[in-house]
Amino acid sequence: MAGAGAGAQAATDMARLRKAAIEKPVSLEPRGSGHHTRGMVRHRIGIDLGGTKIEVAALAPDGALRVRRRIATPEGYEATLAAMATLVREVERELGETCTVGIGIPGTISPATGLVKNANSTVLNGRALDRDMAALLGREVRAENDANCFALSEAADGAGAGCRVVFGVILGTGCGGGIVADGAVLRGRQRVAGEWGHNSLPWPNPDELPGPPCWCGRSGCLETWLSGPSLARDCDGPEARDASELPARAAAGDARARAALDRHADRLARGLAHVVNLLDPDCIVLGGGLSNMAHLYTALPALLPRHVFSDVCDTPILPNRHGDSSGVRGAAWLWPAE
Ligand SMILES: [Zn+2]
Numbered sequence: 596m597a598g599a600g601a602g603a604q605a606a607t608d609m610a611r612l613r614k615a616a617i618e619k620p621v622s623l624e625p626r627g628s629g630h631h632t633r634g635m636v637r638h639r640i641g642i643d644l645g646g647t648k649i650e651v652a653a654l655a656p657d658g659a660l661r662v663r664r665r666i667a668t669p670e671g672y673e674a675t676l677a678a679m680a681t682l683v684r685e686v687e688r689e690l691g692e693t694c695t696v697g698i699g700i701p702g703t704i705s706p707a708t709g710l711v712k713n714a715n716s717t718v719l720n721g722r723a724l725d726r727d728m729a730a731l732l733g734r735e736v737r738a739e740n741d742a743n744c745f746a747l748s749e750a751a752d753g754a755g756a757g758c759r760v761v762f763g764v765i766l767g768t769g770c771g772g773g774i775v776a777d778g779a780v781l782r783g784r785q786r787v788a789g790e791w792g793h794n795s796l797p798w799p800n801p802d803e804l805p806g807p808p809c810w811c812g813r814s815g816c817l818e819t820w821l822s823g824p825s826l827a828r829d830c831d832g833p834e835a836r837d838a839s840e841l842p843a844r845a846a847a848g849d850a851r852a853r854a855a856l857d858r859h860a861d862r863l864a865r866g867l868a869h870v871v872n873l874l875d876p877d878c879i880v881l882g883g884g885l886s887n888m889a890h891l892y893t894a895l896p897a898l899l900p901r902h903v904f905s906d907v908c909d910t911p912i913l914p915n916r917h918g919d920s921s922g923v924r925g926a927a928w929l930w931p932a933e
Contacts, residue, residue: 640686640694641927642679643741644668646701646716649675651682652923653690656932658752660920662686672718680731697737697929699744699922700724701769703786713787715769715810737929742771742789743780744925745915749880750775751928753916758877762789762870763915766863767883770818770825774874778931792818797865798902817866821859823884830855842888860894867895868902871910878911882921886914 638661643650645668652663664685669678683696702714704725711719725738739747746755746763755761755775765771770792774781781788793816796803806815807825819825827835830852844852867879881891892912900908917924 637692638690638694639927639930640683640696641744641923641925641929642682642696642698643744643922643926644675644679644698644700644716644719645741645922649678649682650919650923651679651686652920652927653686653694654924654927658924660924662689663920663923668716672722675718676724676727676731679728683732693734695737695927695930696728696732696734697739697744697926698724698728699741699926700738701741703740703743703782704738706784706786713790713811739780739926739929740771740773740786740789741765741922741925743773743775743782744929745771745882745921746773746775746789746880746925747780747928748917748921748925749882749915750778751924753921753924754880754913755878760874760876762874762876762879764791764867764879764881764886765883766821766881766885767823770816770821772870774876791866791870792816792821794866794869796820796862797869803862817862820862821866821885826855826859826885829858839884842890856888856890857894860891861898863891864895864898865902867912868899871899871903871905871908876910878913880913880915882915882918 637656638653640651640653647668648665649668650665653661655661664682666678666682669675687694700711700714700719701716702711702719704710705712709723709726710721711724714720725736728736742763742765745765746761749755749763750758750761759777761775763773772789772791774789793809793811793813795815796806796817799806799815804815807819808814809816809819823838824836826838826841830838830841841852841856845856870876870879892914895912899910915921
């Protein structure tokens, strides 16, 4: 954890950042060049930047999780950058080497502007996060959507290992998706490939229209049905946020909880049927808090074939292997072996 010196370090970092931004615009090498570290790197640092916490970890070359730290996300963009830089330096000091750095972020870096877009943690939107971190650390830093990092982690050495095409789904406070094909994130022209949470709920029932308003400006997005808070609201009303007790309540005979979980599984199956019809991945890996709901792994394989345009649909629906570590692991794997 960042100690008492983190505040002073953060101030120093911010001073350096401003100085670097004024004096020396950072020009980045093309991806994969890695000339400054070739032959030296043994560990990869991954950072999972969330709205409430920042987690950092270092992976050994074989994928073993080494140093790991977690702090609360500070208020404001510049303090967030400084905190991440401090964590990287602490980990590198402990390991005694300079590492590659990848960051998983909510949202994505727009190819049109080079700035973060689509982040529900809106302090990041419009910021050149990867370039600002590169200026702070004096090296190239890679940033990628957090759901893409999750999919990459599970495809690399997790539940989807050995599959050519992996669709990763995060069912948490939001609903994200990511695609990994042949070991690499499929980003897409707009960098929105896999952003399935903001597709609308397929085959809606009359009482599911027009659907709840979504923070993205549309209504009835899958996220407004499938996220943890959405499930809680569907069961217990507009003030509810926490769905974690619903499986236990259903098992204890709470009919309202049972019905809400059934509606949720059916909606998730309809949403995933679109993914199968479009992408037909070799497996689908579930992450986020709701991926702990064991009934999904029996309910979804039974529901999915009803909606998929195929005589057979046996797409494996798998729980993630790396759990809460998938964010940092996927971010670290943004620097694959050269
Ligand atoms: Zn939306």
